[in-house]
Amino acid sequence: DGGITQSPKYLFRKEGQNVTLSCEQNLNHDAMYWYRQDPGQGLRLIYYSQIVNDFQKGDIAEGYSVSREKKESFPLTVTSAQKNPTAFYLCASSRGLYTEAFFGQGTRLTVV
Amino acid sequence: DAKTTQPPSMDCAEGRAANLPCNHSTISGNEYVYWYRQIHSQGPQYIIHGLKNNETNEMASLIITEDRKSSTLILPHATLRDTAVYYCIVRAQSGGSNYKLTFGKGTLLTVNP
Numbered sequence: 001d002g003g004i005t006q007s008p009k010y011l012f013r014k015e016g017q018n019v020t021l022s023c024e025q026n027l028n029h030d031a032m033y034w035y036r037q038d039p040g041q042g043l044r045l046i047y048y049s050q051i052v053n054d055f056q057k058g059d060i061a062e063g064y065s066v067s068r069e070k071k072e073s074f075p076l077t078v079t080s081a082q083k084n085p086t087a088f089y090l091c092a093s094s095r096g097l098y099t100e101a102f103f104g105q106g107t108r109l110t111v112v
Numbered sequence: 113d114a115k116t117t118q119p120p121s122m123d124c125a126e127g128r129a130a131n132l133p134c135n136h137s138t139i140s141g142n143e144y145v146y147w148y149r150q151i152h153s154q155g156p157q158y159i160i161h162g163l164k165n166n167e168t169n170e171m172a173s174l175i176i177t178e179d180r181k182s183s184t185l186i187l188p189h190a191t192l193r194d195t196a197v198y199y200c201i202v203r204a205q206s207g208g209s210n211y212k213l214t215f216g217k218g219t220l221l222t223v224n225p
Contacts, residue, residue: 002173004155004179006155026144031211033211042214042215042216043156043213043214045212045213048211058212059212082156086123088153090155090156092155092213097211098204098205098206098210098211099205099211100158100161101158102158103156103157104154104155105154106153106154106155109175
């Protein structure tokens with residue numbers, strides 16, 4: 001069954017720790033994205049990747065890092081430099097950079 | 113700078129058609145109309161998109177007016193699982209930062225038994 005898998009669904013971390021969120025897709029999509037969604041707010045783009053081994057900063061990249069070593073995987077690391085990391089994180093993919101995007105089910109990160 | 117206007121909320125009876133309106137009076141000739149929905153605490157789900165012709169898929173129908181200034185998403189037989197926030201977006205398929213998805217406040221559709 002094709003789709004985008006994010007894991008885990010819920011994640012708790014202590015302040016000051018780095019944490020990596022997983023995103024895997026089996027849709028053979030070239031482009032992948034990470035968004036952040038805060039309560040009552042829209043989506044904000046963190047990073048995106050148009051193709052394997054390439055990625056670009058979005059609007060709120062500070063305190064985050066990504067890699068794109070495989071076409072199907074686009075992990076996001078939330079570093080201790082991210083001042084307000086508690087949020088709902090969404091991974092998405094699309095055939096190309098401007099085609100319709102499909103989302104995973106999200107990871108809710110809580111930093112205490 | 114909102115490109116679309118949607119009612120904040122709507123109700124629909126289970127089994128009836130849900131018609132969700134969207135105004136996009138400043139839409140450009142190369143911009144498509146996209147619809148997504150987001151069920152509480154889940155990721156957004158792509159529904160449908162179109163340029164100027166009406167479109168239909170297994171989830172919904174999209175009716176775009178001839179002047180393209182407004183559109184309606186139709187869920188033909190709403191179920192309780194269709195309760196969600198529905199987002200209407202206008203977006204070109206090339207150029208600039210159109211790769212980004214920007215959701216407005218959307219319409220909270222509540223399907224009642």
